[in-house]
Amino acid sequence: MSPFPRPGYEKLTRYLPDRSPVELDLSDNTNMWGPHPDALAVLRNAEPDDVRRYPDLYADDLREAAAERAGVTPENITTGCGSDDVLDSIFKASGGAEGDLVSLAAPTFSMTQPLARMNGVPSRAVMWEDALHDLDRLLEGDPSVIYICRPNNPTGHMVPEEWVQAIIDRCQGGPLIIVDEAYIDYGGTSFALQAAENPGLVVTRTLSKAFGLAGLRVGWGVGTPETVEAIDKARGPYKVALLSAKAAAVALRDEAGWVDNMVAECTRNRRRAEAELDRRGLAPLPSHTNFMFFRAPTGDAVEDARVLRGMGVGLRPFPQTYPGGWDGMRCSVGPWSMMETMLTTLDEYGATVEFTEASQRNVEDIGPTSAGLPTRSASGGGPGGGGPGDGGGGAASS
Numbered sequence: 001m002s003p004f005p006r007p008g009y010e011k012l013t014r015y016l017p018d019r020s021p022v023e024l025d026l027s028d029n030t031n032m033w034g035p036h037p038d039a040l041a042v043l044r045n046a047e048p049d050d051v052r053r054y055p056d057l058y059a060d061d062l063r064e065a066a067a068e069r070a071g072v073t074p075e076n077i078t079t080g081c082g083s084d085d086v087l088d089s090i091f092k093a094s095g096g097a098e099g100d101l102v103s104l105a106a107p108t109f110s111m112t113q114p115l116a117r118m119n120g121v122p123s124r125a126v127m128w129e130d131a132l133h134d135l136d137r138l139l140e141g142d143p144s145v146i147y148i149c150r151p152n153n154p155t156g157h158m159v160p161e162e163w164v165q166a167i168i169d170r171c172q173g174g175p176l177i178i179v180d181e182a183y184i185d186y187g188g189t190s191f192a193l194q195a196a197e198n199p200g201l202v203v204t205r206t207l208s209k210a211f212g213l214a215g216l217r218v219g220w221g222v223g224t225p226e227t228v229e230a231i232d233k234a235r236g237p238y239k240v241a242l243l244s245a246k247a248a249a250v251a252l253r254d255e256a257g258w259v260d261n262m263v264a265e266c267t268r269n270r271r272r273a274e275a276e277l278d279r280r281g282l283a284p285l286p287s288h289t290n291f292m293f294f295r296a297p298t299g300d301a302v303e304d305a306r307v308l309r310g311m312g313v314g315l316r317p318f319p320q321t322y323p324g325g326w327d328g329m330r331c332s333v334g335p336w337s338m339m340e341t342m343l344t345t346l347d348e349y350g351a352t353v354e355f356t357e358a359s360q361r362n363v364e365d366i367g368p369t370s371a372g373l374p375t376r377s378a379s380g381g382g383p384g385g386g387g388p389g390d391g392g393g394g395a396a397s398s
């Protein structure tokens with residue numbers, strides 16, 4: 001008899017987004033300005049021992065650099081092979097008991113549910129608009145973990161700080177709260193300082209977005225020293241490659257302010273591109289990240305993405321995820337020449353098919369903030385849909 005699959009793994013699939021070659025790939029929220037130059041210099045100047053030797057057991061210099069950035073101590077920092085891996089270690093370290101449950105506001109980062117499932121923990125999704133109106137909805141089912149993505153992927157919205165604070169205050173001594181801050185480097189207040197003091201809170205961060213190091217796979221998390229030690233037991237030693245850790249540490253220290261300059265340009269270009277998308281009736285949601293989320297031009301995101309990819313521009317389709325249950329598209333923001341190519345390609349596409357009228361009403365009717373939140377009709381199961389239910393796998397990650 002085959003030992004596979006492990007119980008609970010039946011619904012998991014490999015993660016397989018469309019990564020076929022495309023001239024301009026705006027589909028995965030990576031940094032379109034390139035990698036942090038100081039990190040690249042580390043790789044270019046690599047010594048044989050950087051490859052021959054094992055890395056630090058727990059990436060101590062990287063922990064120091066992350067601690068400096070967050071204003072906490074190295075004892076407050078755990079690290080991993082991408083923040084996916086940090087999330088995995090958190091679930092591994094905290095879950096697995098009978099009745100454990102991850103509660104999350106959806107649609108959101110679509111690897112969260114599979115990662116919980118891989119660690120034997122089922123999950124339950126509450127639509128953002130419901131959770132924002134009534135945070136008790138996230139507490140239903142007596143969850144052991146609450147996951148909040150802030151700013152959120154794929155919608156780009158930033159839930160109000162007070163709302164997160166209210167959950168933290170409500171959950172003292174209760175479920176562990178994870179705040180995923182993969183995009184916080186693009187602006188907004190981090191919960192890292194609070195996580196360093198509060199045993200009920202962990203914050204996760206990544207080098208894959210603002211620092212441009214997705215290929216090096218480096219992520220980190222902030223918690224109390226006791227929380228970090230518990231997570232590190234699940235993480236295990238040697239998790240961050242030696243060169244990855246070295247490159248990530250100089251990038252985090254960002255001595256010449258490369259990240260700030262890039263974020264300023266990214267924000268300018270995002271606003272400009274959002275205005276252009278709006279002019280074309282595609283109603284982008286207000287974003288706080290390095291990507292935009294807008295109505296699928298014809299209403300069929302998978303088909304739109306397929307055709308646009310054939311025309312040289314890769315965007316990520318999200319069926320039934322835009323407010324009102326419409327199909328949405330996610331598009332990375334990059335240097336303006338890239339945004340121009342994307343807009344021109346959309347125009348060429350628009351000349352061959354009829355774009356559906358994007359309804360602003362859907363954006364305005366969605367909850368207590370103007371953040372632009374998807375409504376209840378969003379469903380799970382599609383590529384990155386991330387809707388209610390215990391997500392299996394194979395959904396869009398990055």
Ligand SMILES: Cc1ncc(COP(=O)(O)O)c(C=O)c1O
Binds near residue numbers: 153183207208217
């Ligand atoms: C919200 C969020 N969290 C975590 C990750 C994982 O990032 P990485 O594993 O590359 O650090 C991503 C990647 O897209 C993300 O969007």
